[in-house]
Amino acid sequence: MTPQPGSAGDVLTLISAGSATTRSDLARLTGLARSTISQRVDALIERGLVEETESGESTGGRPPRQLRLHTEDHAFAGVDLGATHCRVALMDISGNVLAECEDSLLISEGPENVLAHVDQRLDQLLARARRPRGVLRAVGIGVPGPVEFATGRPNNPPIMPGWNDYPVPEYFGGVNVLVDNDVNVMALGEHRNAFPGINHLLFVKVGTGIGCGIVADGKLHRGAQGSAGDIGHIRVSGHEDAGCRCGNSACLEAVAGGAAIARRLTELGLPAETGADVVALVQSGNTQALRLVREAGRLIGEVLASLVNFFNPEVIVIGGALSRVHEHLLAGIRETVYRRSLPLATHHLSITPSRTGIAAAALGAGLLAIEHYLSPDNINRIVNA
Amino acid sequence: MTPQPGSAGDVLTLISAGSATTRSDLARLTGLARSTISQRVDALIERGLVEETESGESTGGRPPRQLRLHTEDHAFAGVDLGATHCRVALMDISGNVLAECEDSLLISEGPENVLAHVDQRLDQLLARARRPRGVLRAVGIGVPGPVEFATGRPNNPPIMPGWNDYPVPEYFGGVNVLVDNDVNVMALGEHRNAFPGINHLLFVKVGTGIGCGIVADGKLHRGAQGSAGDIGHIRVSGHEDAGCRCGNSACLEAVAGGAAIARRLTELGLPAETGADVVALVQSGNTQALRLVREAGRLIGEVLASLVNFFNPEVIVIGGALSRVHEHLLAGIRETVYRRSLPLATHHLSITPSRTGIAAAALGAGLLAIEHYLSPDNINRIVNA
DNA sequence: AGGTCTTTGTTCGATCTTCGGCGGAAGTTG
């Protein structure tokens, strides 16, 4: 009796992860007989999940037929909804982006309007990629607020008026829809794209506000209420005067977020409103702005130092609008983290800017959808249907 | 084809978790045929892992034969090594304590001496429970310092001279030995014993120092270097003058740990050395001590407030020596956490004293061993051998 | 008390999976 690794879903997982590209690989990895593997692969091919490509390199004998996910008959979408933008990426089953688009969109216009816009963009992208609507298997959506992941309903989001408890998945009828916090999907995108082998990773988004996506043991940690990673309202010392929109004072976000820096710059006579304005000032070489960004980095670093001791990640990725000036932000963060965290925890810790950049959220949202669809359970359901 | 849940290991897991106590239960839960289940159960009985007890209650038909883990032929031990004590619990396969003992033992005497002592105690406990040494299947050990869990080697532990990189499991020859940080095993013990249904839990140990065990998704989170949960050296605001043994200042442990409180009391003319002295003073009604404990609670609460925002646990358990005066400690902690954490995260959060108490560490260490032994993979290995 | 009903557990043949050897296919190497 085999110890367990053998279902069609497991086989597909190995193919999709790139662990195996041939039938022989699969036999070696699963321990199943070659004939059994062939049978599984046949079933997957018949369902349109896997395809054979040209023969690969010979290693001295008959060259193996390469296997890969069938990219034609399946499409997925990742949707990145921000306070003022909407970015949609259409992806194939391997996670490659087929088409994408971005435009301005106020999330405050409410779920009906926003989701109608998303739906329209989905149609456009599908048309551009010349795929019928029917191949769209699942959609992942990242939204700027807390979500009850299991039901896809926003949970008292502060900047999404009208969205509270709105059943987002129902809007799209049959298609599988997964809704998550934007920082979570960014963390997922960054992890899968740039750090696939890392077990424990933190993705810190520094934009108008500050949030953090947590990858623990390769999976997103959402916490009990789905509010994990909300580090923007952690208190930092020495800033009791800084009031925060949450009602408390000295919140990290209220002293080191893009909006807070912009306000400080305005007070100094340098008009700035958003994180983008701050970035522009820094890039223009303004030393005041530079100093404030670096100081913000120190404050963020102070909080991260605590979290490093607590969570002991292998990698911390800094993303979000302000990471465009990451040299200065990172300098402050690194300085503080390496000073205030324990040596054991920092010894192998690396703190880097996002390698995935602006696309991380849409990508991560799409990957959320793809991984859901490719989960062994779901694949077994499809194959045995 | 069954979607997967069927191996002997899976069946045993259901029995050990209490999810199923009869063959019919197993058939219902796994979806396998009754005859298949009987076959699996027979194999488990033959290997001495499961036993039948008297018939249970009839529900209108033939009463089912009850199944449970076979308690006679298997024993496990949990060892709680502190700086100055050694506690050993001998447990059966269901996690019941068969015999236990505790005595003073300086961990600073080095691994050879300490482990010889443990080994001797194991023999005594086995004799007391009238079991031959051969039934001891696995041993879990909690030690007061960081450990590389995979190898069971202490990793530069500050208060365990001579233990660095010592291969603890090798000392016991054939028996399976799992070594982990003491706070981790306490968290495990508390979780399994008092909060089995909870997914995300923090166990905070307030003793001489301060540490935290993390249960995420029902499993221990150890972090990249196994140093996760080391919250004793998180910085707290407004105490820059308090130097810590780690070389930094304003560490939580340096201002709110038992040793720190004792020192402050001594400065106030109330001689105290250890956390136990502090507890004694509080219990004698000393208001200075009471005030300091409550203030320590506030400082711990400040750190926990950050961690609640970040990790979003369902339960925080307070344990360790100082939790003997938990009313005062908890008052300070709750006060600060509920003030400084986000409502979404605190809404369903409960902060409670340890229900498992002094035995949590030895219990948790034993459970670590038992769960390792009962893991489906290991059971399948045993049954198919 | 005795018959009927319900639920449990076992036995056993039928069916479905998986295994592994064989032979053909498709390359490489000398």
Next chain:
DNA sequence: CAACTTCCGCCGAAGATCGAACAAAGACCT
């Protein structure tokens, strides 16, 4: 171009699982 290697499909054998039939053990009704 012959020998070798690796890959892949085919097929009979071995093994696992199922489900029907039957026996066991108690509840329930008359």
